[in-house]
Amino acid sequence: MIYPDAAITKVDVARFYERIADWILPHLKGRPLTLVRCPDGLRSPCFYMKHSKVWALPSIRRINIQEKTKVGEYLIVDTVPALISLVQMNILEIHTWNTCEDHVEQPDRIVFDLDPGEKVTWSQIVDAARLLRRLLRKAGLESFPKTTGGNGLHVVVPLIPGADWRACLEFARSFALLLEQYNPELFTTAFAKAGRERKILIDYLRNNRTNTSVAAYSTRAKPGAPVSMPLRWNDLTPTLTPRKFTMLTVEARLRNRKDPWADYWRTEQRLG
Numbered sequence: 582m583i584y585p586d587a588a589i590t591k592v593d594v595a596r597f598y599e600r601i602a603d604w605i606l607p608h609l610k611g612r613p614l615t616l617v618r619c620p621d622g623l624r625s626p627c628f629y630m631k632h633s634k635v636w637a638l639p640s641i642r643r644i645n646i647q648e649k650t651k652v653g654e655y656l657i658v659d660t661v662p663a664l665i666s667l668v669q670m671n672i673l674e675i676h677t678w679n680t681c682e683d684h685v686e687q688p689d690r691i692v693f694d695l696d697p698g699e700k701v702t703w704s705q706i707v708d709a710a711r712l713l714r715r716l717l718r719k720a721g722l723e724s725f726p727k728t729t730g731g732n733g734l735h736v737v738v739p740l741i742p743g744a745d746w747r748a749c750l751e752f753a754r755s756f757a758l759l760l761e762q763y764n765p766e767l768f769t770t771a772f773a774k775a776g777r778e779r780k781i782l783i784d785y786l787r788n789n790r791t792n793t794s795v796a797a798y799s800t801r802a803k804p805g806a807p808v809s810m811p812l813r814w815n816d817l818t819p820t821l822t823p824r825k826f827t828m829l830t831v832e833a834r835l836r837n838r839k840d841p842w843a844d845y846w847r848t849e850q851r852l853g
Contacts, residue, residue, distance in 0.1 A: 583622035583673070584806045589828060591622070594800065595668040597828050602661045604835060605798035607846070609664070611681035613646060613655035615793045616667065617674030617802050627673065627802045631655075631791075638666035644682050648791065657682060673802040676793035679749070680742070687742035688749045692794045693724075693756070694784035695734045698777045704819035705767065709760070709781050710734050714814065716756060721853060725845045727811040728823040730801035735794060735809075739845055744852045746790040752852055753785035797842070800828060810834075811842045 583591050598605065619627035632653050637643075640662035645652050658664050658675070667675065679688040693713060697706055710726055713736050717724050724738045744752075760768040760783050769780045787794045801807045810826035826834070840846075 582624070583619070583671075584804070584828075585622070585624060586804045587806050587827070587829065589806050591668065591671070594673070594828070595665050597800075597832070598664050598668060599661060600832060601798055601835065602664055604840075605675075605796065606659070606661070606664065608797045609658045609675065609677060611657065611659070611683065612677040612796075613644065613657060613680075613682065613685075614678075615676040616656070616670075616672045617676070618671055619673045619802050620671050622671070622673075623802060623804065630672075638663075638669060640666050646685060653791075673800050675796045675799040677796045678791070678793055679788060684742040686745055688744070688746060688788065689740050689742045691738040691740065691749050691753050692787040693736040693738075693753060694729070694782075694787050694794060695736065696782040696784050697732055698774075698780050698782075700778045701767075701781055703821070703823070706732075706734050706781065707817055707819050707821075709768070710736050710817060711814075712763075713756070713760065716759065722850055723844070723848050725811065725842050726814060726817050727797055727842075728809055728826055729795060730799070730803065730807040730809045730826070732823070734817075734823070737845070739848045739850065741849055741851050746788075748852060750785070750788045750790075753788040757783035757785040798831070811840075811845075813841045816841065 583589055583594055616630045617627050618630050642657040643654050645654055679690050695706055695709055714724050722738050724736050727735050729735055757770045761770050769777050769782055795809045797809055797811045799809050806828040808826050808831045
């Protein structure tokens with residue numbers, strides 16, 4: 582039993598990923614992973630697993646990446662068997678790098694994580710995401726929203742690989758500071774939780790080398806089995822309930838629908 586409150590078992594999780602494999606695998610292919618492993622489901626503590634020095638089935642590929650002081654070994658999931666192997670390892674969250682193995686030093690996306698304080702409303706988050714989109718458009722960049730499986734929202738900017746990690750991080754930091762200056766009563770770049778109950782943290786550090794963000798369509802290690810769900814901008818409204826996207830509901834939403842991020846895969850843009 583993985584999600585006791587929702588009566589979801591380990592084989593249920595495996596079958597879920599098998600059925601949505603065509604949706605999630607394009608978001609995983611070639612990307613180094615950081616994983617959240619829950620050896621006993623949600624009945625005991627989970628932990629982040631960055632390097633792959635643990636047991637793993639052979640369907641999961643391993644690559645070596647140079648870090649500051651050592652070479653780290655990371656897992657990569659390209660196939661349905663590899664995806665199901667993560668479930669066999671009791672992985673409940675799949676987090677991905679902003680780069681792929683063939684251009685590790687040049688990110689192909691920038692991720693803004695809008696992390697709300699306890700007293701921030703969903704309507705404020707929606708307004709913040711739309712404001713960020715308008716500012717990015719002024720810089721000639723299109724962006725795409727997705728839920729996180731929690732209370733926040735990701736705004737993702739696809740890129741043609743070219744700029745390095747430092748340039749992408751500085752770009753994201755600049756936009757975060759711009760939002761903070763625009764409305765310091767609502768936006769913050771200070772990561773300490775104390776004092777930001779009514780503020781939205783613009784987490785730009787998702788764009789630091791080796792940092793990750795939860796993959797689209799990944800489950801989360803939270804009660805109710807929530808899922809990170811890509812959205813069209815038209816879907817992002819104050820009446821949307823992000824918590825409704827769970828293992829028990831996502832398949833019905835995907836059935837007979839077009840990819841909400843269809844334009845994401847066709848967008849070709851660079852940092853100016």
